[in-house]
Amino acid sequence: MGLRSASAADITGTVTYKGTPPAEKEIDKSAGEGCTTHGAKGTTHHYFVGANGEFGNVTIYLEGQAGKNLSTGASAPPVVLDQKDCEYTPVILAVQTGQKLKVKNSDPTTHNVHVQPAEGSGNKGANPIQPANSPDLSLSFDKPEMFVKVACDVHNWMFAWVSVFDHPYFAVSAKDGTFKISNVPAGKYTIVAEHRKAGKATQQIEVKDGGPNKVEFVMPAEAAKSKT
Ligand SMILES: [Cu+2]
Structure with a gap:
């Protein structure tokens, strides 16, 4: 690890998808031997969106941490x-x-x-x-x-x-849209939520010892900008 500040805290948050995500494409697995134990029909899995917009499988990370030799x-x-x-x-x-x-x-x-x-x-x-x-x-x-x-x-x-x-300051949102980035040194950061199809949303956060250090992302990013 590189130099760390004395205090560190967790960032927790949620990612919400606003609107209806594009439909997934159907896939037919019947050509694959040993693939159909649970049926031959499947779909792509680009958007993991729950009934209330809980957005899973979004990658969240702190910007500006690359190149600092922080990998564990x-x-x-x-x-x-x-x-x-x-x-x-x-x-x-x-x-x-x-x-x-x-x-x-x-x-x-x-x-x-x-x-x-x-x-x-x-x-x-x-x-x-x-x-x-x-x-x-x-x-x-x-x-x-x-x-x-x-x-x-x-x-x-x-x-x-x-x-x-x-560096270790990243997470992938769970099915319920929640995420946690652990043990972040206190300080100001740009935090990014990125999805292959829905793009990027960014926010500023000041991480303080004792928290709560919460971030709520709304995606796609255009929806986040226009929210009132
Ligand atoms: Cu295969």
Whole structure:
């Protein structure tokens, strides 16, 4: 870790989707052997929006923390990506540089895990094959990058996106739209909520010892700007 101020606190908050999200596309898994234990029909999972707009799977992070050598990824517990019924669970993940991404195959079929960083990102691509009942794969990333694409070439509907940070100040919102970024040194920050389709929303926050340090995001960002 780099230098830390003496006091630190958690940032908690919620993300709400305002309006009706675009409909998901249907996917047909019937061509995939071992994919249909729970039915052949699926959908894309771009928007995780609850009945009251609770917006899950949004990546939230503090801006301006990159390049400060703050990553604790080497000692952080692994983040798990499972493959179940030929779908990724979860589809949105976030890790630190050097943190293990453990990939499981819970299916009775073969997947490959095609990791596709953007060109020039500094992250290496990979495409390991993972037959049924094979050991978990362990992947990691060297450089910060938003939404590294992970796909399966056997099942062309399988996608997951992994964001990589070189600091620990990020979270992915849960199904109920809540998130928590732990142990943030006291101070002023720009906090960003980013979603692959709904864009970015930013806010300023001053983190104080003893809190409450709450942030409420409304997305898409246009809706946030126009809210009264
Ligand atoms: Cu697959």
